Structures are given as C-alpha cells and as structure tokens.
Amino acid sequence: MxxxxxxxxxxxxxxxxxxxxxxxxxxxxxxxxxxxxxxxxxxxxxxxxxxxxxxxxxxxxxxxxxxxxxxxxxxxxxxxxxxVMEIGFNYLSAHALIDVATPFLSELTKVTTETTCLTEADGLDMVYVARFVSAQFVPVHMPIGSRVPMYCTASGRAYLSALPEDEARARIEASDRVAHTTRTRTDVDEIMDALRVARARGYATNEEELFLGDMTIAAPVLGSQGRPVASVHVVAPTSRWTMEEAERKLAPALLLCARSLTSSARSVD
Structure with a gap:
C-alpha cells in the first residue's frame, strides 16, 4: 500500500x-x-x-x-x-519536481491564458505545491498549501486514475464523500467510472463538483516506477468555458505539459 x-x-x-x-x-x-x-x-x-x-x-x-x-x-x-511558514517553505524550496515544473507551468499558463497548478497527494487529499495565476478572473483562490479532496476534483481523479484500480477504489471508499454542490459525485462506482474514462483519455475533469463556477482539467505526472507523483491541472471557469470547449482547446496543451513533467519527474525521482 x-x-x-x-x-x-x-x-x-x-x-x-x-x-x-x-x-x-x-x-x-x-x-x-x-x-x-x-x-x-x-x-x-x-x-x-x-x-x-x-x-x-x-x-x-x-x-x-x-x-x-x-x-x-x-x-x-x-x-x-x-x-511556521519556514517548514513549508523549506519543503517547497527543496522539492526537485517543483523546481523543474516551474517553466512548464509558466508555458502552460501562457498558452492557455488560464491558471495552472501542480498538486501532490497527501492521504486522501491533493495539496497545491505550485501555481501560475492567469491575469483573467479566477472564481476560487487556492494558495500554495491549499488542500482539496481527491474524490471530487480533477487533480485527485487524475492521480487516482494512474493507480491500480483496487488501490484507487480503496482511497475513494476511505474518503468522506461529502456533496459540496448539487453536482458532486459521491457514489463509489460512479467515481470509478470517471476514473476509467480519465485513464483512457489521459486526463480527468471536474465540473463544479467542489466549487460553483469552477471547472478543471487535470493529468497525472508519473515517476520512475510508473506511479503517479503529482497532478497538473488547468482552471477553466464556467464564465469563460463550457466543458466541451475546455476539453477541445485546453486538454492537448495540458497533456503535453504532463508528458514533459513526467519526463522531468523520472529524472529527479
């Protein structure tokens, strides 16, 4: 485990x-x-x-x-x-993946004109460890160190989709699956279906399941052992995007970034 x-x-x-x-x-x-x-x-x-x-x-x-x-x-x-921030800052400054991810996230924000983030797993949550903010309006402020649950976020599902299915199910079942909005998926089998879709296409989505007005598309970053070490995601506010448009226009750049980060992660893992 x-x-x-x-x-x-x-x-x-x-x-x-x-x-x-x-x-x-x-x-x-x-x-x-x-x-x-x-x-x-x-x-x-x-x-x-x-x-x-x-x-x-x-x-x-x-x-x-x-x-x-x-x-x-x-x-x-x-x-x-x-x-108290000294401990967290020391973690960030000593983290090799965050260091190498910086130019890729910067480029992803430049290409998409949207906010991009790198998150890592901690227990049943994803933690924000890097973030490049768009000049455009972002509905939810998520500073470094913010935590979001895996089961109902794109970054979490991207991470889970890269795990063995039984391990992903164990994490989902262990989660306190609260309905944060009327769109939150809390049924284990329904979430597992979403992971299978994410696994097939290489990225996961979240459409207002955690915050209203907030959509994200995320892809896993893999380490040298082929296991996920992080997720990268693009924020696509509903005020500017439909999910169909976001998948068509943002997903290709996201997947390219995730592949580049995976190559980098394997070199520093």
Whole structure:
C-alpha cells in the first residue's frame, strides 16, 4: 500500500519506544490553528487537540519561546507567527519536481491564458505545491498549501486514475464523500467510472463538483516506477468555458505539459 494512503486509513496503534508523544502534541497544537480558529486560549488549544490543559500549557509555552506562537498582550489569546511558514517553505524550496515544473507551468499558463497548478497527494487529499495565476478572473483562490479532496476534483481523479484500480477504489471508499454542490459525485462506482474514462483519455475533469463556477482539467505526472507523483491541472471557469470547449482547446496543451513533467519527474525521482 502507498505510504500516503497508509497515513489516511487506520493502522496498527501498538506503541513504539521511538515514538515521541511530546512532539506529536506540539505539532497537533500548531495544526489546530486554522481559518476558523485564528486565535485560541489555552483552554481552546486543549479542547482542539484533545490534550490536558497542563499539557497544552507546556506545548504553548515552548512554541511561544521558539517563536512559532505569540500571545496578544490584551486578549491573551495565542496565534501563529510567520515562522511556521519556514517548514513549508523549506519543503517547497527543496522539492526537485517543483523546481523543474516551474517553466512548464509558466508555458502552460501562457498558452492557455488560464491558471495552472501542480498538486501532490497527501492521504486522501491533493495539496497545491505550485501555481501560475492567469491575469483573467479566477472564481476560487487556492494558495500554495491549499488542500482539496481527491474524490471530487480533477487533480485527485487524475492521480487516482494512474493507480491500480483496487488501490484507487480503496482511497475513494476511505474518503468522506461529502456533496459540496448539487453536482458532486459521491457514489463509489460512479467515481470509478470517471476514473476509467480519465485513464483512457489521459486526463480527468471536474465540473463544479467542489466549487460553483469552477471547472478543471487535470493529468497525472508519473515517476520512475510508473506511479503517479503529482497532478497538473488547468482552471477553466464556467464564465469563460463550457466543458466541451475546455476539453477541445485546453486538454492537448495540458497533456503535453504532463508528458514533459513526467519526463522531468523520472529524472529527479
């Protein structure tokens, strides 16, 4: 089983002497902050991470001393600092595929005049790791680090279409298949049918299944072992495109980009 899937499904919970629970709690505290929890009290941190208040106090104190958290002088609530981005930036700057993908994504945006993105799999999600934004209107802002579910996105389906069918089905079945819009496909067999179509033509599509007004066409990027390592996609807003037009005019350039990235990925894999 692929390592990224292993992190998304239940595993053996037997304890290991090498496992550092304090580090786990510290990372949990950092991950607990989000758009819906921009600031938190100690009690909030304890509740969000399911740890005791005394443990939360130790974690927060340490992270504050290290510069990853700061406390507002008046509200006494904690929030993240820019230092937390250092870890993510180090990942991006050390990632060979992102480095070699840059000129190809730039060219794809130039040719299509639309926003293009590179995403990687993490568990049951795809994570944005590179993005070239069109000068034209884009209905949804997806900054680097944004996560989208595999089952209902073109990038996710492109990635899944390049996996063995039983492995792709396991990921879909493990997903929390929420209907984000009235067009979201949540039935496992229906999604598997979409993967077979994507496999046959080399690219997957998403027509307003995650966000209204948003369509995307995506193709997988393969590594040296023939397994997917990423997906590249083009954003085709419904205000400018029909799906038929997007497939006819954007898919050829997308597939050319995906092939070039696959060649590059195999050289750095």
């Amino acid at each position: 692929d390592a990224s899937l292993e992190s998304a499904v239940p595993q053996d919970d037997s304890p290991s002497l090498l496992f550092n629970q304090s580090l786990e709690k510290g990372l949990a505290v950092l991950c607990a902050f989000s758009a819906s929890r921009r600031t938190m009290t100690l009690a909030d941190v304890a509740a969000a991470t399911d740890i005791t208040k005394s443990s939360a106090q130790r974690m927060v104190f340490t992270l504050e001393k290290l510069g990853y958290l700061r406390k507002h002088p008046k509200t006494r609530r904690y929030q993240l600092t820019p230092r």
